[in-house]
Amino acid sequence: MADRAIHAYEGRSAGAHSTTRIAEPMKTREKILLSSLDLFNERGERNVTTNHIAAHLAISPGNLYYHFRNKSDIIYEIFLEYEKLVDFYLDIPESRPITLDDLTFYLESVFDGLWSYRFFHRDLEYLLDSDQRLRQDYREFTNRCLAAISRIFEKLAEAGIIEPQPDELRSAMSLNVWLVITNWMAFLKTAHASEASASLTLTELKQGIYQVLTLEIPYLTADYREQVMALREKYRPRLPDSADAPVSGQGEPIGNH
Amino acid sequence: MADRAIHAYEGRSAGAHSTTRIAEPMKTREKILLSSLDLFNERGERNVTTNHIAAHLAISPGNLYYHFRNKSDIIYEIFLEYEKLVDFYLDIPESRPITLDDLTFYLESVFDGLWSYRFFHRDLEYLLDSDQRLRQDYREFTNRCLAAISRIFEKLAEAGIIEPQPDELRSAMSLNVWLVITNWMAFLKTAHASEASASLTLTELKQGIYQVLTLEIPYLTADYREQVMALREKYRPRLPDSADAPVSGQGEPIGNH
DNA sequence: CTATTATTAGAGTATATACTCTAGGTAGTC
DNA sequence: GACTACCTAGAGTATATACTCTAATAATAG
Incomplete structure (x- = not known):
């Protein structure tokens, strides 16, 4: 199938309805998903409550639960x-x-x-x-x-x-x-x-x-x-164990097809 | 309790003090550790509260917290x-x-x-x-x-x-x-x-x-x-994917050192 | 036996969490 | 303007969770 028009994955936008063609203000539902993902990634799902997500977006919990059942x-x-x-x-x-x-x-x-x-x-x-x-x-x-x-x-x-x-x-x-x-x-x-x-x-x-x-x-x-x-x-770890600051210039995309 | 590993390792007993030589009634502290491990293993740490542990042992939360700070x-x-x-x-x-x-x-x-x-x-x-x-x-x-x-x-x-x-x-x-x-x-x-x-x-x-x-x-x-x-x-999975009932006789310890 | 220490029960608390409910606003349509 | 469908705020709730406090009971030492 798809002989990939590579790197051109636009997963976002096709959220559910609305074939967002031109930049329109992001819907609340979409914002909730984005913020949730960010918070989950940063703090771990276990440490992120629905109240946190709402607070982060400065919306009410009620609003969040209007868009998602749970x-x-x-x-x-x-x-x-x-x-x-x-x-x-x-x-x-x-x-x-x-x-x-x-x-x-x-x-x-x-x-x-x-x-x-x-x-x-x-x-x-x-x-x-x-x-x-x-x-x-x-x-x-x-x-x-x-x-x-x-x-x-x-x-x-x-x-x-x-x-x-x-x-x-x-x-x-x-x-x-x-x-x-x-x-x-x-x-x-x-x-x-x-x-x-x-x-x-x-x-x-x-x-x-x-x-x-x-x-x-x-x-x-x-x-x-x-x-x-x-x-x-090219992917070899720089400091195998005590690794902190990664050497810059490493990890650049290599084959871009 | 807890099918601890074989091969003559008696990790238990040297818990902290008391060089338990002969079977004496298990101390509360020890019981808490055992029950906690069992419950954690079975339900996941996230789903096991200190109150659950205490209840499982039929002791009071206060008792549990007497033995462990948290x-x-x-x-x-x-x-x-x-x-x-x-x-x-x-x-x-x-x-x-x-x-x-x-x-x-x-x-x-x-x-x-x-x-x-x-x-x-x-x-x-x-x-x-x-x-x-x-x-x-x-x-x-x-x-x-x-x-x-x-x-x-x-x-x-x-x-x-x-x-x-x-x-x-x-x-x-x-x-x-x-x-x-x-x-x-x-x-x-x-x-x-x-x-x-x-x-x-x-x-x-x-x-x-x-x-x-x-x-x-x-x-x-x-x-x-x-x-x-x-x-x-000898360790090959029997039913690679839909695995449920494992064939008996498999997984016997092989080398016992 | 007494004094001290170790252990236990059990009620209670502060905080958090997922989620609800009501009331009200907004946008679009006729 | 009025009707409707969508959206939002915010207070509130039932439950859970980790943990505390007091008082009482065993165990032990002298």
């Missing part, structure tokens, strides 16, 4: 955005072989998404326990992601970038990739000594790409080994 | 137990070469520990944000674990089980192992369609070993490849 509904809608974003990025074009730039794009995109909705994985288990819809949807989302990762591996093999692997191994590898990706943020947040999440940057997050590429090293073909290793090198 | 202190002490348990299991003997049985033991033990204290990783970020001691200790704990994993890799290479790897790669691989291990539980809980965490079993959890061994496949030496693959096979 907190779960807000979270659910934010998840739908997240889902849409990732699904968009992980739409693997079947019409042509995959390239290294594609791979870079997938990795960058997935970590971008992870960053934008970073509150989500933090409290995932609680959120799923509190909302059956979300649990069901998330489960399917996970399966789609795993399938996409697996498909990427397959196409990487077809393109001669990695050695082909039996289905079973490919599945297990894909799952490992998923585990590394979804846990990388938590690792960064918990491995840092400093108190808050404030100090975490997108650049650091993308060092997760280094970890993901580490998984692929042994499977690289001789033809591409050096290229991929060079790519990986 | 909820954080309870959690912190439970963490110290967890830490002690894992440190105990990951103490790599330097006096002799490592064997495959050792590896099995390490993997089994780590997943046992993960299971016994499974509430911990679920709400990790929140817990660390609420308690600086815990944040600091956990960080050091992580580093010790990473070092242990790395050391295991080193010794596996020395023993000719895997090919030796440069330091840098070994570090990155160790981190990936850690990410897979600590995220496996969350994956299982969230990938299941059914509502609660109730349906999760230790056997399923140990299928994480399958994932960890998947990481090592490409590095295996010809001499040991088959053995390790056979070991891995």
Whole structure:
């Protein structure tokens, strides 16, 4: 499908109704979603109450509850955005072989998404326990992601970038990739000594790409080994452990397709 | 209570004072820790209040707060137990070469520990944000674990089980192992369609070993490849996706050291 | 037995949280 | 202007949560 007009994802705006073409004042409903996401990301969902969100927007709680039945509904809608974003990025074009730039794009995109909705994985288990819809949807989302990762591996093999692997191994590898990706943020947040999440940057997050590429090293073909290793090198963490100030100039988008 | 891990570790009893040699009636303080752990594991820390804990033990809140200043202190002490348990299991003997049985033991033990204290990783970020001691200790704990994993890799290479790897790669691989291990539980809980965490079993959890061994496949030496693959096979998930009732007879402890 | 200390019960409190309810404003249409 | 549909304010509520305080009861030491 979509031979991606890349980076041109405008997930916002198609909120529900209103095909917002020209900048019109943002609707309250939309503002609630945006503020909620910001607050969730910054303080964690658990520390953000509906009253906080209303206060942050300088609207009344009543107003907030006019637009959303409850907190779960807000979270659910934010998840739908997240889902849409990732699904968009992980739409693997079947019409042509995959390239290294594609791979870079997938990795960058997935970590971008992870960053934008970073509150989500933090409290995932609680959120799923509190909302059956979300649990069901998330489960399917996970399966789609795993399938996409697996498909990427397959196409990487077809393109001669990695050695082909039996289905079973490919599945297990894909799952490992998923585990590394979804846990990388938590690792960064918990491995840092400093108190808050404030100090975490997108650049650091993308060092997760280094970890993901580490998984692929042994499977690289001789033809591409050096290229991929060079790519990986770009994401190497600067100060592996005591990391604070990330070296500037790092983490620039690499393949822009 | 709490199916604590096997293998002659008696972490309990050395709680603080009292070198409990013979079974004496359990002290209230000890009971609070046990019940808290059970409740946390079952319902998630977020859903368990101090009043719940007291009620569960049929003691008064006042009594609970006589023994612990606050909820954080309870959690912190439970963490110290967890830490002690894992440190105990990951103490790599330097006096002799490592064997495959050792590896099995390490993997089994780590997943046992993960299971016994499974509430911990679920709400990790929140817990660390609420308690600086815990944040600091956990960080050091992580580093010790990473070092242990790395050391295991080193010794596996020395023993000719895997090919030796440069330091840098070994570090990155160790981190990936850690990410897979600590995220496996969350994956299982969230990938299941059914509502609660109730349906999760230790056997399923140990299928994480399958994932960890998947990481090592490409590095295996010809001499040991088959053995390790056979070991891995024992942990293969039965019904990869729709998993519910796990086939009995699976997940028996394999190497008992 | 007495004095002291350790333990416990249980009522109570300050604060927070998700959410409701009523009344009123605004915008657009006829 | 009047009708209607949408939107908003803000006070308020039921419940929960972490934690405190007092007084009483066991346990122990001298």
